[in-house]
Structure formats: C-alpha cells, structure tokens
Amino acid sequence: AQSVTQPDIHITVSEGASLELRCNYSYGATPYLFWYVQSPGQGLQLLLKYFSGDTLVQGIKGFEAEFKRSQSSFNLRKPSVHWSDAAEYFCAVGGGGSQGNLIFGKGTKLSVKP
C-alpha cells in the first residue's frame, strides 16, 4: 500500500539550531516527493520537490531535502532554524503519471524555542 510515515509528531528546537524532519515512504512506482509547510489557519505552501536527478534538492526559506532510495526516505533539513519556521510540516508522495493525488504523512509540528 502507498503510504508516508513521519515518525515525529512534535519537535522542539532552539532558534539557530539545525533541524531534520524525517519522512519515509512506500510507493509502488517512481516516487515524486514533496514537502509542504502549513501555518495555523492557512493552506499548504510547497517548500520543495523531488522528481528525478540530483538527490539533494533545495527549496524555499533555506530548506533542503535528500532523497535516499535505498532507505525510502526524503528527510527535510535546515541548518539554522528561525522563530518564523514554527509550523506544521507535511511530507507527500505521488502526483506522477495519471495519478493527480498526493498521499500525505500525518505531519510534524515544529516549535521553536527562543
């Protein structure tokens, strides 16, 4: 079955510290992978995507993610977290071929300590 697992429900980091959010996926075809961020009461904003090619992808707001096929992972990283990064982060897979739908993980809520 196709699925996305985000093992961490809630993470708290200090401002200026590095961040890594984990994402593992199960997908039968070529995975198209995405990270989205959602602030309270808002929709989802696309941070970055992986379709093919270089396995390290850069996104907006200083985020990057690395695709590791052998581990079925697509972890999101940021070297130095800002207080404005506090939000919920969703990993998603799918959207390829004729499948116009994404399968989302349950999300990881990020809190940032001053």
Next chain:
Amino acid sequence: KAGVTQTPRYLIKTRGQQVTLSCSPISGHRSVSWYQQTPGQGLQFLFEYFSETQRNKGNFPGRFSGRQFSNSRSEMNVSTLELGDSALYLCASSLHPSETGAYEQYFGPGTRLTVT
C-alpha cells in the same frame, strides 16, 4: 500571478444540510484536486478534475461530489452533512504532468466547514 482562491473561507452548517465550496485555480492550471483535512485523519484526497472530467477519486461516500467548469474553476458539494464532515477543505491546482513531469500542486487557503 494570483494563487489559488477558495470561497467561502468559513462556513457553519447544520446536520442534514448541503454545502457547495468553490475553488479558482492559478491561471493556466487545468488540474484541480480537493483534499479534506481533519485532526484525526490528516489530509485525505477527495477527487481530482482535469479538463472538466473527474480523473481520480478518493475513498469518500457519494455524498461528496464535485465538478469542474470550462474555465477550470471547480466546486465541491457535500450533501446531507454529518458532524464528521467538519474539516478544512483544501483545493490544489497544478499544470498537467506532461508540462512539469508530475502534478506539482499549489494549495489554496482552504474553507473551514463546521457542522453543528
């Protein structure tokens, strides 16, 4: 370029009523997908429309339906509302994958539906 817009942003309805939500995609995007977001179930896919045709459907009862117009705007309808339909309904638009490689979806702010 304007983003995805959804109307209304907030809605309160009573059990048994029906509701229609509207979504205007980014200009040039012809694929529109709908998702339901709840604290318990997370983000779940409802359906996807492309060129006025429903191409893909999630596992929701027939009370949930949608349509797309020739200008790519989309509506979704929920009939006979239940308390469990209270959720944030998100619309996303994208170009066709033949243009980008995959459905790169851009989301609207959502419609918060409360059923009492």
